[in-house]
Amino acid sequence: MNQINAVILDWAGTTVDFGSFAPTSIFVEAFHQAFGIPITLEEARVPMGLGKWQHIDALGKLPSVAARWQNALGRPMSHADVDAIYAAFMPLQIRKVVDFATPIAGVTDTIRQLREQGIRIGSCSGYPRAVMEALVPAAAQQGYAPDHWVATDDLAAGGRPGPWMALENVIALGVDAVSHCIKVDDAVPGIAEGLNAGMWTLGLALSGNAFGATWQEYQNMSAAEVAQRRQQASETLYRAGAHYVVDTLAELPGVIAQINRRLARGERP
Incomplete structure (x- = not known):
């Protein structure tokens, strides 16, 4: 029909x-855990809907996050850095997602x-x-x-x-x-x-x-x-x-x- x-x-x-909130809060935690870089919930929301690796990569390209990253580490975020944050993100997200079901x-x-x-x-x-x-x-x-x-x-x-x-x-x-x-x-x-x-x-x-x-x-x-x-x-x-x-x-x-x-x-x- x-x-x-x-x-x-x-x-x-x-x-x-x-x-x-499940993904956004974990992005904040993963950035801090992997590299000690603070990001806000508002920043974490900007690329929402993408795959999570792509989301982390997009966060690293936000002007505010990129500037913070450069100031802290003296270089832009690399693909290896995205991999490291993703590796921190995954176990946190698996553990926490059931609390948001x-x-x-x-x-x-x-x-x-x-x-x-x-x-x-x-x-x-x-x-x-x-x-x-x-x-x-x-x-x-x-x-x-x-x-x-x-x-x-x-x-x-x-x-x-x-x-x-x-x-x-x-x-x-x-x-x-x-x-x-x-x-x-x-x-x-x-x-x-x-x-x-x-x-x-x-x-x-x-x-x-x-x-x-x-x-x-x-x-x-x-x-x-x-x-x-x-x-x-x-x-x-x-x-x-x-x-x-x-x-x-x-x-x-x-x-x-x-x-x-x-x-x-x-x-x-």
């Missing part, structure tokens, strides 16, 4: 880990609704397989288990912003057309991934990296601060090319209904 029959979901900040409010109900409509649930992540092998069962114990998942190091072609992880889900799930898929993500590289795969794209402005707050921080925020952060996050995701931007995954069924009407009129992403 000419309607959405699969969604491809990101993990941190989209389905689990409100605010996407709780599904975001509304996720399990939304997944149930989608499955009742016959919609398949794919997923992919900037996490490597070793981290996903810890995260996936931990999330399943708390009620979230997609039909398929792909890690950023699973495919020889690479990860985001390329389309390959999303397209691997299409193959595994037996989806008949990429235009019948929605890629859902809270970060710019994940939106680019969906666009490059020819899919509809949905950005999440409140639960993820762009908003950048814990659930408790969000609950305690003033309405004015929530509105300001939401607007900034929405603008970032729309600039990346998102077809739609909503607050959390709980609003996905309504977006699917809108896209189904557009598909019925012959529209494509």
Whole structure:
């Protein structure tokens, strides 16, 4: 049928880990552990959505981090340095990621609704397989288990912003057309991934990296601060090319209904 029959979901900040804190906090710790270089959570968020080795490499190219690195070590960050930070990052992330496996409010109900409509649930992540092998069962114990998942190091072609992880889900799930898929993500590289795969794209402005707050921080925020952060996050995701931007995954069924009407009129992403 000419309607959405699969969604491809990101993990941190989209389905689990409100605010996407598991990876960001570990980047800060890994930089300090490997080389004693301080970075901020805000800096750690900038390349979010990339594979983690690529994320570390991109962090080293941020002007503020590059200047700090040069001042401390007298040279730019090298690939060997990225390898060393990644080696510190991996065991920390594997150990900590299970603490951030709780599904975001509304996720399990939304997944149930989608499955009742016959919609398949794919997923992919900037996490490597070793981290996903810890995260996936931990999330399943708390009620979230997609039909398929792909890690950023699973495919020889690479990860985001390329389309390959999303397209691997299409193959595994037996989806008949990429235009019948929605890629859902809270970060710019994940939106680019969906666009490059020819899919509809949905950005999440409140639960993820762009908003950048814990659930408790969000609950305690003033309405004015929530509105300001939401607007900034929405603008970032729309600039990346998102077809739609909503607050959390709980609003996905309504977006699917809108896209189904557009598909019925012959529209494509």
